[in-house]
Amino acid sequence: MQPDSLSFIFLNAFLINNFVLSMFLGLCPFLGVSGKISTAWNMGLAVIFVMFVSSTCAYGINALLVRFNLEFLRLICYIAVIASAVQLVEMAIKKISPALFRTLGIFLPLITTNCAILGLALFQTFRDYSFVQCLAFSAGAGGGFTLALLLMAGLREKLDLADVPDVSMGAALSLMLAGLLSLAFMGFAGLGG
């Protein structure tokens, strides 16, 4: 596979360098809303949507800023775009499904401070991706995030029934699980060549 081919970019973000499990981006929602599979799935969809919107906008903004030599404003512009995109999603979900709005709770506005989204915008800028490559990259990253969230939710639903030592309940247990998942994902490292 060519390193800049669309399929490679997608696979790279989806499995090999999974945003959550090997780049540590977006851990807060990963630990926070991975209690149930259905919530995790919806959260994943919301994140994918915000990623597409913000990646597209970030591409446009970066072209504009480079054109006028204003690269130092990049960070501020990106975060403003992401905040607006999240607001949009929030209003849409509130309108379409108030029940879902309540389950996601505080984690919905917190997508703004999800490093995965800003990370996506920054990485695509550093790597000089073209517009189509940006779309493939955000599809891979969003898909990877959702995959990690779903795997984690599935494991945690099973673990609810298990008898674990008292002291490791809660966050510590989730982190161990994440570590094991991350070990498994290291196996994909050879895929890219």
Added chain:
Amino acid sequence: MPPPARPAAPMNWETFTQGLWKENPVFVMLLGLCPAMAVTNTAMNALAMGVATTFVLVCSGLLVSLLRNIIPKQVRIASYIIIIATFVTITDYAIQAISLDLYNALGAFIQLIVVNCVILGRAEAYASKHPVFNSLVNALGMGVGFTFALLCLGGVREILGSGTFFGVMLFGERFQPWSVFVLPPGGFFVLAFWLVLFSTVRRARERREKEAAHAA
């Protein structure tokens, strides 16, 4: 002029130590985990990240606290983010000027300080409600607590994963590095072990206190 929302909170040692232990951002509140794990594969990176975050934390705390009566309530989060993003941009360029090696090692994670929940959390929960000096001291405490946590992670990962501490060889030539600890899974495992350790300590102390109360 709007009246102050509440009488100024007493300024004491607690304002500073709050962030160190009782509300340690990483170990107790589980905030700011992404940078805490992504850049802590060596103790040096951990220290640099901690200092950079502390700088942004203190500066943004100062500005937010100064402007707390001017910023309208509806747009406060957006305003805080812009303030934070400004200081992060400054930090980004400063690190690039000071040490290019460090800049390359930390990569995008310097810019990602913007979305560190610790900073926004402090701005919203403390700096926007307290006078300037209190916010400054509190932000400094949080920053030191965050740096401490990062060093705890980075130190363990570097010692086990490459047998060095701040680049100094510890075990001599024959040491076989346990390299999974500098790789991503190690970050999760080390943090999980610290959490288990702390919760064991906390539990033991609670039990002792209960027994003491019972005996009295």
